[in-house]
Amino acid sequence: MTLAHGRPYLAIPGPSVMPDRVLNAMHQPAPNIYEGALVEMVRGLVPDLKAVARTDGHVAIYVSNGHGAWEAAASNTIAPGEKVLVLSTGRFAAGWGVVFDRIGAKTEVIDFGKHATVDLARVEAALAADAEHEIKAVVTVHVDTSTSVKNDIAAIRGVIDKLGHPALYMVDCIASLAVDRFEMDAWGVDVMVAASQKGLMTPPGLGFVFFNDKAAGRQAKTASFYWDWAPRANPEMFYQYFGGTAPTHHLLGLRAALDMIAEEGGVEAVWARHATLARAAWAAFEAWGQGGGELEMNISDTALRSHAVTALRLAGDHGTRLRQWVEQNAGLTLGIGLGMAEPGAPDAGRYFRVGHMGHINAHMLMGALGVMEAGMVALGIPHGPGALAAAAAVIAEA
Numbered sequence: 001m002t003l004a005h006g007r008p009y010l011a012i013p014g015p016s017v018m019p020d021r022v023l024n025a026m027h028q029p030a031p032n033i034y035e036g037a038l039v040e041m042v043r044g045l046v047p048d049l050k051a052v053a054r055t056d057g058h059v060a061i062y063v064s065n066g067h068g069a070w071e072a073a074a075s076n077t078i079a080p081g082e083k084v085l086v087l088s089t090g091r092f093a094a095g096w097g098v099v100f101d102r103i104g105a106k107t108e109v110i111d112f113g114k115h116a117t118v119d120l121a122r123v124e125a126a127l128a129a130d131a132e133h134e135i136k137a138v139v140t141v142h143v144d145t146s147t148s149v150k151n152d153i154a155a156i157r158g159v160i161d162k163l164g165h166p167a168l169y170m171v172d173c174i175a176s177l178a179v180d181r182f183e184m185d186a187w188g189v190d191v192m193v194a195a196s197q198k199g200l201m202t203p204p205g206l207g208f209v210f211f212n213d214k215a216a217g218r219q220a221k222t223a224s225f226y227w228d229w230a231p232r233a234n235p236e237m238f239y240q241y242f243g244g245t246a247p248t249h250h251l252l253g254l255r256a257a258l259d260m261i262a263e264e265g266g267v268e269a270v271w272a273r274h275a276t277l278a279r280a281a282w283a284a285f286e287a288w289g290q291g292g293g294e295l296e297m298n299i300s301d302t303a304l305r306s307h308a309v310t311a312l313r314l315a316g317d318h319g320t321r322l323r324q325w326v327e328q329n330a331g332l333t334l335g336i337g338l339g340m341a342e343p344g345a346p347d348a349g350r351y352f353r354v355g356h357m358g359h360i361n362a363h364m365l366m367g368a369l370g371v372m373e374a375g376m377v378a379l380g381i382p383h384g385p386g387a388l389a390a391a392a393a394v395i396a397e398a
């Protein structure tokens with residue numbers, strides 16, 4: 001017998017759970033892309049997106065995933081031969097670095113490993129050594145979805161400012177936008193990339209690049225006609241927003257998602273919900289790891305943990321077995337471990353991730369935790385007691 005039949009919960013972490021309201025908004029005939037309701041609607045999307053990103057700057061929207069937004073950001077700011085400093089705390093910052101390599105930039109990667117945040121002293125040393133200001137951009141992630149570390153974006157800006165270094169500061173918020181507190185302008189971020197399918201609760205297919213006037217002023221760039229952000233941010237004709245036909249149905253879905261964020265009380269309320277649900281999840285993970293329990297969170301310092309996703313490990317191949325058990329028996333799909341071990345390596349079966357971002361509430365999280373416990377019991381995976389009570393206590397206090 002399986003108890004998986006019913007509404008599935010995809011907690012991988014992205015794509016995240018898509019609200020029915022978003023899907024229903026997309027379920028309609030093709031709208032006119034030359035005049036009328038869609039054209040009006042897109043004008044209203046722009047300020048709402050900027051409000052979520054906490055910026056008065058510009059936004060360019062691409063028909064792309066996050067990788068497309070990475071390439072857009074890189075190619076609009078950097079010319080071949082220019083130097084870029086990449087601060088890597090997992091798979092994703094490193095991946096963005098490769099995009100800079102491929103447009104011909106000279107990347108210098110500082111790798112802070114899989115369990116730590118960016119070390120400010122090392123950033124300061126790297127920038128201080130660049131007396132000629134050859135480094136044109138400092139590139140990092142807010143939340144690295146592979147390790148679930150959350151970097152202190154304002155503190156890194158503090159280091160750049162302390163040295164008076166003119167490099168652009170570019171941050172990937174693909175996992176964290178509308179999940180973890182992020183203040184683009186207040187934290188001094190020049191370029192920020194995001195995508196539709198995580199905190200924004202919309203199917204994959206839209207990439208966003210937010211940028212300020214300093215970034216807009218960069219003359220050196222490699223962007224081709226399609227990737228050029230200028231017409232997208234300041235279109236004279238409607239088609240220029242998207243470099244061609246508008247991604248009509250994704251835009252309708254995004255409109256519904258932004259309405260949901262506004263109705264919840266704005267992005268601050270969304271951040272607060274995610275913070276509480278993350279603390280509830282961590283309370284359960286903590287309890288499972290006590291008293292001979294195997295479970296460990298990848299990031300031990302709570303201040304450095306993302307509210308979007310938690311990377312976890314068990315012993316042996318218990319991570320993979322637990323994932324398979326909850327999917328087959330309970331309708332919950334957890335995320336694979338990403339970037340923690342090479343696929344096929346002896347320890348690859350240890351790692352997995354729980355996504356807790358986007359359209360999730362207390363009962364979904366408690367349900368996920370409950371069936372994870374059932375799976376550990378069924379599989380004989382050692383775990384400490386009291387996890388569900390600990391999570392419930394966090395929710396009760398909120």
Ligand SMILES: *Cc1c(COP(=O)(O)O)cnc(C)c1O
Pocket residue numbers: 014065066067068092141143144145172173174175195204
């Ligand atoms: C998901 C993710 C990406 C990649 O986005 P795609 O849409 O798969 O291209 C990049 N960076 C971070 C931090 C992510 O979480």
